[in-house]
Every structure is written in C-alpha cells, then in structure tokens.
Amino acid sequence: MQTMNTLLSLSDNLRTFWSYTGFYNAEPEHLIMILIGLVFIYLTITKEYEPLLLIPIGFGILVGNIPFNEAANLKIGIYEEGSVLNILYQGVVQGWYPPLIFLGIGAMTDFSALIANPKLILIGAAAQFGIFGAYIIALQMGFAPNEAGAIGIIGGADGPTAIFTSSKLAPHLLGAVAISAYSYMALVPVIQPPFMRLFTTRKERLIRMKNPRVVSQTEKILFPIMGLLLTAFLVPSGLPLLGMLFFGNLLKESGVTRRLAETARGPLIDTVTILLGFTVGASTQATTFLRVESLKVFAIGALSFVIGTCTGLLFVKFLNLFLSREKKLNPLIGNAGVSAVPDAARISQSLGLEYDPSNYLLMHAMGPNVAGVIGSAVAAGILLGFLY
C-alpha cells in the first residue's frame, strides 16, 4: 500500500513538473517565433546582415519564446514585473538605451565630410520623407495617428530612434517596429540599388565630385555645440537623442577627453547594444507579436525605406539643377540620406565603383549619411511633439 502511495505521489510530482515544462506549454505560435529567431541567426552568421544587432535580437527571440507556465507567476517572462528580463527591458520601455547608443554613435562619427560640404545636410532632410510617407500609408491602412507615427519612424533607418519613438507613441508596436527597422537596415544593400539604378542615368552615375576641403579642428569642435543649440532649440522633444549624439561628438573632437570618447564608442555602446538587441528580441513573445498588425508594420517599413531612398536620390538631382558643372553632386549619394550608417554610404561607394572603378564616393556619401542621423532625430522630435 505504501509503495502504491509513493508511486502515486511520484506520478503527481512528475505530472506537476510536466505542466511547468516548455513542451507542455508550447503553442504553434511559439514554434513559429523560434523558427524566425533561428532564421535571423542563420542569415546573420552566413550573410553578415548587421551581425552586431541581429545576433542579440535573434537569440533574444529564442529566449522570449520559450514557453512556460505563465499562471505559476515564476517571474521569468519579459512582461512579468520584477523579472530579470523585465528589469533589463525597462531600458527600452523607458527609452534609456537609445540615447546611450546615440552617445556612442556621436563619439565614433566623423562629421568632417558634412562640415566641408554643408549642402549635403539637405539630402539628409529630403530622405526623411520616408518617415512621413510611411505615416500617410499607415493612416490609410487604418492605424491611429500615434501608431502611424511609431511605424513611420522606421523610415528614419535608425534603430535607436525607432525604438525611442515607438516606446513613447505606441509601446504595443515596439517589438514589430524594432525588428522591422533593424531588418531593413540590414537589407539596405538589397533594397536600395535597384532604385538607385532606376532613378539615375549612366552619365549621372559617372559624375566625379570635388574632393572636400580639409576641415579645421575648431570647426569640428564648433559642430556639436552649434548643432545642438540650433536643432534642439527648434525641436526640444528630440533632446535626448540630439543631446547625446552631439555630446558624444564633442567628447571625440575636443581632443581632451579621449578616454571618455573611447569608453562611449567602445565598452558603453557595446554593452547597451547587447542589452537593447537582446531585450527587443525577447519582447517578441508570440502572444504579443504574431498579429496581423505586425505584418502590416513590416510591409509599411519596407515602403518607408524605398520612399526615403527615392526622395534622397531625386533631391540630389533637383539640387544639381542649381549647381555649376564642377560642383554637381553624384545622385548615387542620395540614398545615404536615409541614415543606416554606414551601410547606405557603402552602397553609394560600391555602386559608384561599379560604373567607374576610380570614382570613390564614400567620403561624399558619409555627409548625407550622418545628416540622416540628425534629420531622423529631428523628425522623431517632431512626431513626439505632435503625437505624444
């Protein structure tokens, strides 16, 4: 009899244990998300698509979609208050991580191409039409204005900006917006070239641009100070992003804070990138992520990149109408205005080299590329001002 009772309790224990396992709690949606995470990891390792971000995101998707007994209140899920993942996720929800990443970006970015040829700044402004084009499309697809703003910011091609903005405007779309933004940033070498060929003639692609002048140290120091004052006075709601971007750049250019600049562009940005990527990935729990809205977000996100690329290219062609022959710009640098630093500028370079093996466009494309970062932060500030 005692043996029987022991066997029964053992069986009960095993049954209880089974109810806590991932196998018992698994739903088809979990398996789909795990598959998506594995595809991310595979593509990143084999094709090197934005590896620094997509590996943490891909692995985060796996972690976030391990099924467990939510009713048991184990405090392990990312959405369970007080869990480790939830605490790390606060950096995304409260918007701490993106400004820290901007600090690192500022500390690693050389703005001299922009300072030497300031008209390239305007290309960075034109490419922001991708954000607002996507905003209009999202409204037409039935999203509310705040949701449309969160989706539109994908067109800024700037992950931290997209996360910062969507965490404020539409937190329920944060996962889809972040995954979409980073995925398309990784895919700019696939998305942009067809449109760059479509909107430029062979003659335009062969335009050689004048080498930029050498920029003095004083100008480099003035840039972050004046950049902050002029943009943040206009759009104070973009202050967390703009402030940190220009602060990081001043650390780099001042010449007296080398250690701080190295920390900002090294260990700090690496740490925050790991936390940001991992928690954004983990936030894509099947129950909150696998919805029709997410698919719509992905579709609009792709369109926003296309719109931004096209408006950047067309704006360069428009500018060329007013420029003398020796000052004309190669329209192939127009795509770089969408931000996605530095991949978009590298695409300008590789496409330029394809048509003229000695025409190096990288230094010119870096101008609109970094202007795109400023432009998208300003655009995010405007969206927050209007919609938050």
Added chain:
Amino acid sequence: MRVIKQLMVYLFAMVAMLSGCSTTPENPEWVINEVMVVNENSYMDSYGQRHPWIEIYNNTARTMDIGGRYLTNDPDHPKKYAIPRGDALTNVKPHQHILFFADEMPLKGTFHLNFTLDSTKENWIGLYDNDGKTLLDEIVIPAGMQADQTFGYEKDGLKYDEEGNNTAQILDRVTPSSNNAILEENLKVKYLEENDADGGLLTITSMLVVFLGLIVLYFFFKLSGNIAKRMSQRQVAKSGTLSAVRSHSHLSGEVLAAISAAIYELKEDQHDIESTILTIQQVKRNFSPWNTKRQSLRELPR
C-alpha cells in the same frame, strides 16, 4: 578669432530675441488645486467622517515631499499647520495630488489640519515653504459656497491662462485626490484624427521643420566654413611659403613650379645659360584613407 567671437555674439543676441520676454505669471510648483468648504455627501476621511478638504497638486515632473511646509487660513499666522516631516505619504508623485481635511483635529494624523473653513465668509488658504515666509501658493474661496461644491482649477495645476488671468472657479465635477480634467484620450491624436485624417498636413509641417532645422545648420556651417578658409589662407600667407604665394596669386601650379625650378637652378648655379624646354609632369597622389580597399571589403549580401 575675432570674427568667430562676433558670430557668437550675434547668435546669442538672436537666440535671446527669439526666446522673448514673457510677462505671463508662471504656474507654481505646488498648487492648491481644489477645495470643498461644505462637505455633506462627498469624500469621507479614513474615520468615516466628512469635513471640508483641500487638495494640493504637485505641478512638476518630479516626486516632491510636501512635509515640512505650512498650510494656513490666516495670512498673519503663516505657520499655523506644519505638515509633518518624515511621513512617506507626504511624497507626492509628479502631477499627482495630496488631500488634507480641514477638521480642526490634527491629532487624527498627518492629513488633518488644525483649522476649518467657513462657508459664510471668504476663505483665504495659503501654502508656505519650509521657512514659513515664502508663499508657495494661495487661493481665495468666495463666501457662500454650496454644499458638496468645489472651487479650484478646471485643468490641474493650470492657475493662469495664456493671458495671465487666474482661472479659479466653481468646478462642475468634484474630484478629490484625482484629476480635475479627466483625459479619456490623447487630445493631440484626437485633433489629428478629426482635422488631418490623411496625414498630409502633418507631413508638410514636419518636412518644413526638418528642412528648416537642417537649413539653419547648412547656413551656419557654410558661413563658418568660409571664415575658416579665409583664416587658413591668412595663416599660410603669414608663414611665407610657396602655398602662401599660391593662395595670393592666380598663377597656376605649373607656372609656380617653373619659377621655383628656375630659382633653384640659379641658386645652385648648376648650368650655364642654355636654351632648354622645361617639361613639368604633374604627380597625382590618388591615395586617400577614403578609397582604401578596406572600405569596400564588406561583401554585399547574396
């Protein structure tokens, strides 16, 4: 350097002008937000009794402790009721409220005052800072308030409107310890849904602002670039090098090279006077860190 200083002075003057000098009074950090003088069927205290009450609003974006400040209904006696320090409940979260009962029973706890309000006359209520001298906020409730009626501000913490008028009034809704204005939805979003359903207006406005912001940057750096170029030319001119000659003359590089070669040969005295043809071959240095192979090494995704 003088030019840069001048530029900075102009810029600061411009910013100062743009920032304007508003004369509208500012809304205080603590606002006596809503007051009930006659409480017959309204909010009860934790003892289950009804008394007049005073709601104070934290009008800032940070948690603040109201402990140590003074509440009074007598301007000649500003330290009438000292709000006890060290009570965790006196910490008021950003844009939240705290409520005191004017029941003349301070021994009941932190939130029970040692004075009451009288509906037959005008009631002045003041909140003083820790020094007992600085008046943080005051409100005057008119005489004759009806039972269960409150006097305060329609929008929490908004004491003055854009013209600087005090907006205190008898309120339509009684809302002890909660927002006077109940926001059911984001008003900005609602406005856009009603007036800009297709998003065109917001798009045009936003693109104008983005362009404006970056055009301002463009003009500034165009100007500072020109100044920097002029300064570097001056510095080169001062140094008296060949570059200095080049920067101040319109002679081509080839002509300057020929003159330099002639001077060199004359100084070294290596040749007699001969009739020769001087051929100058330009040496192009195409290398730059921007066109190194390393920059193009990343393969495009297949």
